[in-house]
Amino acid sequence: MDEKALRALLGQVKTGKVTLDDAVGKLKDLPYAELGYATVDTHRNLRFGFPEVVLGEPKTVEQLLGIVGALVERKQTVLVTRLQPDKAEALVARFPKGQYHPVARIFHLPQRKVKAGRVAIVTGGTSDIPVAEEAALTAEAMGADVRRVYDVGVAGIHRLLRRREEIQECHVAVAVAGMEGALASALGGLVGIPVVAVPTSVGYGANLGGISALLSMVNSCASNVATMNIDNGFGGGFYAALISRTKGRS
Amino acid sequence: MDEKALRALLGQVKTGKVTLDDAVGKLKDLPYAELGYATVDTHRNLRFGFPEVVLGEPKTVEQLLGIVGALVERKQTVLVTRLQPDKAEALVARFPKGQYHPVARIFHLPQRKVKAGRVAIVTGGTSDIPVAEEAALTAEAMGADVRRVYDVGVAGIHRLLRRREEIQECHVAVAVAGMEGALASALGGLVGIPVVAVPTSVGYGANLGGISALLSMVNSCASNVATMNIDNGFGGGFYAALISRTKGRS
Amino acid sequence: MDEKALRALLGQVKTGKVTLDDAVGKLKDLPYAELGYATVDTHRNLRFGFPEVVLGEPKTVEQLLGIVGALVERKQTVLVTRLQPDKAEALVARFPKGQYHPVARIFHLPQRKVKAGRVAIVTGGTSDIPVAEEAALTAEAMGADVRRVYDVGVAGIHRLLRRREEIQECHVAVAVAGMEGALASALGGLVGIPVVAVPTSVGYGANLGGISALLSMVNSCASNVATMNIDNGFGGGFYAALISRTKGRS
Amino acid sequence: MDEKALRALLGQVKTGKVTLDDAVGKLKDLPYAELGYATVDTHRNLRFGFPEVVLGEPKTVEQLLGIVGALVERKQTVLVTRLQPDKAEALVARFPKGQYHPVARIFHLPQRKVKAGRVAIVTGGTSDIPVAEEAALTAEAMGADVRRVYDVGVAGIHRLLRRREEIQECHVAVAVAGMEGALASALGGLVGIPVVAVPTSVGYGANLGGISALLSMVNSCASNVATMNIDNGFGGGFYAALISRTKGRS
Amino acid sequence: MDEKALRALLGQVKTGKVTLDDAVGKLKDLPYAELGYATVDTHRNLRFGFPEVVLGEPKTVEQLLGIVGALVERKQTVLVTRLQPDKAEALVARFPKGQYHPVARIFHLPQRKVKAGRVAIVTGGTSDIPVAEEAALTAEAMGADVRRVYDVGVAGIHRLLRRREEIQECHVAVAVAGMEGALASALGGLVGIPVVAVPTSVGYGANLGGISALLSMVNSCASNVATMNIDNGFGGGFYAALISRTKGRS
Amino acid sequence: MDEKALRALLGQVKTGKVTLDDAVGKLKDLPYAELGYATVDTHRNLRFGFPEVVLGEPKTVEQLLGIVGALVERKQTVLVTRLQPDKAEALVARFPKGQYHPVARIFHLPQRKVKAGRVAIVTGGTSDIPVAEEAALTAEAMGADVRRVYDVGVAGIHRLLRRREEIQECHVAVAVAGMEGALASALGGLVGIPVVAVPTSVGYGANLGGISALLSMVNSCASNVATMNIDNGFGGGFYAALISRTKGRS
Amino acid sequence: MDEKALRALLGQVKTGKVTLDDAVGKLKDLPYAELGYATVDTHRNLRFGFPEVVLGEPKTVEQLLGIVGALVERKQTVLVTRLQPDKAEALVARFPKGQYHPVARIFHLPQRKVKAGRVAIVTGGTSDIPVAEEAALTAEAMGADVRRVYDVGVAGIHRLLRRREEIQECHVAVAVAGMEGALASALGGLVGIPVVAVPTSVGYGANLGGISALLSMVNSCASNVATMNIDNGFGGGFYAALISRTKGRS
């Protein structure tokens, strides 16, 4: 609310066009609601067109049932990430409209249809697939049309070359790779769209738990590569879907 | 070229609809040309709608005059980054249509008009401005409508809050910050658009030449933040302009 | 004991005003007592107005019963931190006046009332709460009036803004946050009191077990932020309570 | 402004007790003013009782003359840190009431008297003195009564022991040390007041530019030690003075 | 064997004073014997007056029984370090003259008496005792007269001061400490003998598994401090005993 | 396929000497085949004379049976590395011609005989043997004549000296060592053949999980040393065997 | 000299077939000669077929003239690396048969012709050329037939693809690349020969002076990649030439 709007509102208060209660409401209203052990940021849905995502790993079954219940009540899409199978069972039992994806470790309960663009999810190896699926399901939950291009790392670059056009047709690509993470640069050099790089902790020894891949991606010689945290499949899918939505904007 | 297109082309060779020379041309043509000391990737213009950007710092004046001349001849826009003032003088003398921006250390010679979306460039402090200007000029050269929001770091968060709506109206924002790099997360939490985080080496001691800001941005608790290399203003501007172009796609 | 006091004491020895035994006692008395496997620093109570805190994690039940018994005998407040539940049971069984707080993993047996100032404990997310509770209970055990402000991280900065005044009224604030640890800077920029930053190991990948948050806090652009070790809730609460006591000094 | 105050204000607008202009003023007034290349945070004076400190190093003489002029005009105390001698000359020439301290590299122009508590500044060696003086002058500028205890590092611990009581009488101590930074722990173990540790880059080889001292201080076995950034004398002095002011609060 | 000795030997071969077999023996004899899965370096006993020490942790019970048996057969003292309790049982059952020390995790079977000097083993806290005992038992096995000074860290420096003379009377001291490892510098500053610093992994967070203590010790401002690997109690005791033996040399 | 060959092929298409189908086959054929969850790179056999090696650790028994079955069907040698014993049982049960080596954790099913040169595998200690065996079996599977020289580290350099000539006679040596990894430099200084250095994670504390040995090897003062990833026995054996095959080339 | 040869020699001494002086000579002769400030390892020529290479950077002109003179006198090829231009002038003036290569910073004075195999030197960008030329000239000095393939990094992977066969025909390839160093993996995946990876310090920010490229190469998903130190062009060329010589061995 800028000064002009503020002045107008206060003018309306003075002249009685707006009741004092309404004005207080407009000026005080804070876009969230406290729920005890968690403060659900309901404003997020407005900002992103997508509600707050729940990180399942550190929460108890009771907390999860409570939070998911609150979201379902408000008719909001639910996405619980990094969810262990035993907790997932309890959620599915209570909310049978939701579905658990064990590879991606995601619980998803869709409510209203949203639309985003085309997102390619590309991996270097088969060990990167769990992170890739977390990205893919997140992007799909946000309305994206996802194309999976798995196990096409640079150790056999011809596998990637053959599928270049398919990726280029998307609005954005997510490159998921561990070890030396060279996939991000190779992919960035092949396509003319934004590439979201997700380093994974796949590898051993000098991979430093994914730091090597992260550094590789941050130092990419391709200018169309930006990087997420290690193993952050959710973030990669979210960011890519967000970019893909730009297509609908004026 | 997929199998179907290949089969069609070969069929046309057989029936004589396409001459053997044309077919050879189509199949062998490699999208670049060697220029001696450098291999200009002319295919890039096709991929990105923007020619290869020239890194000025390590090149001699002679090399720069040669490369820029080759691009001007092909009627391509020229962008030379990280260019020292003395070399810039020589370029401006030879190519008076070009302009040198000393703060951003960029030489720019525009040829044809391109169009991109709205990009906000936001900085934490005044020391981050050179990197921010590199981003801003790069994005503008790519056709973006750039809005500068400088010196609004989290040490005085109200400065950022006041300009939130202005940033939200853009298609994408670039957060340029050094020290602890908290601007990226704060900005990401305020707006519903993709944020491209550019850590800077501004700071001292435990800032580790920008690594602290980089780690801060990569670990951001806001999901709409992806990260570029330290002091990579060019990359930040390029990536943001690329995202902003998505708006024109089907 | 400075030279003057020393000279006076010796003079009293010479003139017989002080017996030789008393003088020996005053000069030799070292402010601690050996208890076999541990040297309890009873002088600490004098220095800090608070006895030595016992780190529970590496000690056996027998050692803990012995040390706590010795402190109780001397009518000293007992605080055992990082205490596993099974060991806590044994302590509570033996010393029913004490209480175990499972989230903070603290055993507390208060003896005499001490008074300190107002301390705000602020967290970025819900996963930071165990460290925050360790801080809160420690500060309370030292006599502080603690105000908990949880789950108000920068990804939704408006949640923090609403509670600014409440925090400002305290003498000192403790900022507990993991991931990129931006909360410390944001809070430091909002209030005019000392902020004690406690980085947590909450996060994954490039959070480096809390090092990223630590670096972020040490590099804070806000001048009123000082930093403790990762997950050191006890230290954060102790340091804050110590600061808050300054209000009572001349 | 909380809801109650807001409701009262709006009520007064409605009844005409407060003019619309006054209400707008109260609600819109943002606590800073843009000065072109810098946004001076005038609200800081309110928060801390001390205006924004100017980092001199990266700024041009023109920028410094402008900013200092603006502050002097508003009758605010000026503190410029990390100021090179040649720029200092220009400042002193224009503002003869100000003084330059070459060891601490600080320009100080006091305006109104403020009062803080007693602060001890302690260093491990003589090479740490420039950082210590930056801390000492900053604390003095904020009204603190500073006591310097220099060159008393742990390699000759008896030097520190002799001055223990002098330090203990202060409200807070700043420990400035490079190399292994053991001074902070040794001092923390000797006194019952908050210790602000400032690691310095003094040393070579495995000191990693001060990181070793920083780690040493962050890992301190003394609970009354919190840490600032490497070579951050200003921060150490500021934080200590801020703590020392707690003595005057209710 | 230098040239002169070599020439003499060959002369004796020529004149028949030394048989060809003896000469071959002298020239070819390599100071070790292969035992299948291990190459026991019997020459070590000559070099150090102490046989090769066996690292117990990674070896199977069968391997340990074999190696220890071979050493016992050769009437050599046996020292097995980092030995798990269950393997120790098997060793003690077979070789009842040997003894297992559970805190130090050392199996020791002495054969002939050796003599070394006086070694002080000093620790910062009680958690450092296992590493200290490994050092103490190793030094004792090498004939040293060991004095234990435990739990005298810098957080209560007066505890260390009281025992200064006792340590000073030794030929060498071993400082065992974790967290910030300041004990090594404090001890080095108090005594005029060589100090062998052994960092431990005791601590958490920014202690980096002992790297912080290691860096602290390597950067010590005291010149009489040299450093061993983290948790290397055996090395600390071995090196100290070796130094203490210098007293008997010409 | 270069331009000349391409032109010839197209000419044959035009004149009908080559059918359209054959031409499509030749031009479209991509040297790999998708098998669902994995893309087996059959072209590798052509490039290296050795099929793709299967990393056993992260794969399920079902996936392993499928992949190995596919390779056996194509009469290709099978090498599964980092294979857990329980999965190995299932493989051996199904494919009795294959053999599992528990120390090296390798499953090997040879098909056709290949020939390579002589490879020496040298280790610093006995704890490095599992990595060394992984290297040895890989090299043998690739046709190399392997000579094992184990437990000859620099702490007893005479053990290595005695076997110098034996190593020198090989075409290449693999140096496998943990802790400080000095073996690589010592070996490099003794022989005139390429040395492939494989750092291991053997050690503790400041070995940083093998990073210390890796750095040591990369910084080797011997010019004939190149380095593999930590614990990468497979890579060391593969690279060495590859070098040794050079002997057969023109 | 093994036992059998030793026994034979001693037998000949005994029977007088070999004089005592000759035997002493054979047994004592150490393969190097002290030259005052340097110990030239003349044995190296025997081991590698190539004399010790002189590191020019830290040596004075006088030392260089002395060492080069000694080598020339012994009719040995001279290779001085990392040589500054001004020192090179003095060398060329004294030894006009030698030649200085300013880009590679190498002084080369060939004596006898040696023969090695075919070596490809491949770079990611133009900034990597100085390191690549150091490698190329070293390999050529060792008799290799070098093929330069420059500026073919993964940001435009088609440039590398076109030259694949040319590289494959070599016995070994050297991949020289900075930034994210992805070239090594991409090249390794394309050819079936050993790849020697040389990371360069080209880049900025998170490239950590070449550490990022080094980590990338060490973690390569291609098994035929081994890594040298950062900017170690000499080592890369030396190692590659050494491998290429294997082709001549039995």
Place this chain on the structure above:
Amino acid sequence: MDEKALRALLGQVKTGKVTLDDAVGKLKDLPYAELGYATVDTHRNLRFGFPEVVLGEPKTVEQLLGIVGALVERKQTVLVTRLQPDKAEALVARFPKGQYHPVARIFHLPQRKVKAGRVAIVTGGTSDIPVAEEAALTAEAMGADVRRVYDVGVAGIHRLLRRREEIQECHVAVAVAGMEGALASALGGLVGIPVVAVPTSVGYGANLGGISALLSMVNSCASNVATMNIDNGFGGGFYAALISRTKGRS
């Protein structure tokens, strides 16, 4: 002073055998004297038999003249390390009995003769000589009989082997080496005396300014190796001379 001595002294005060002044003197006397900008620790001479060494690098000529003058006046040996040539000139001009050693950058003015044992200083290469000379001159100033064994690194291990006995005869050896620092382990494995390892910053790239050599030495597989800071020649010489003095003790 223990309790018994204290009681005796006080008894003597009481009976008048000791005057009050003498008792005060004995109890208060602190072993140092403040000299303005520096606190010279005169007690050090007592502790170590060697006065405090002056670090020349950061001090001004005036400070150096003052400190050296004070020491000369007290008839104490002077050792100024890391002294720049221009400052050295001023010292030599004023104190002509002192001598400056440019390679070691040490100013030495001996006063009374002290005696220590035999110390071997061993280097890996010629570039390590400046650090080695700093060690050698320091040890000589402390009365040691120094034997220099330079340029005998592991890349040509036979050079070191030939001089083994010469080193073994010393009481202690100092191993000075950069790059991978393997000399320390190789030397430790050859001799039965304490080895003091001094890593140097000699090398480039992944040597990390000496950190690689430091890690290598700390992880040494030889138990008789302890480590100093990078380039700390003074410390290495001091520590070795201190060890060598043990030979004279009871």
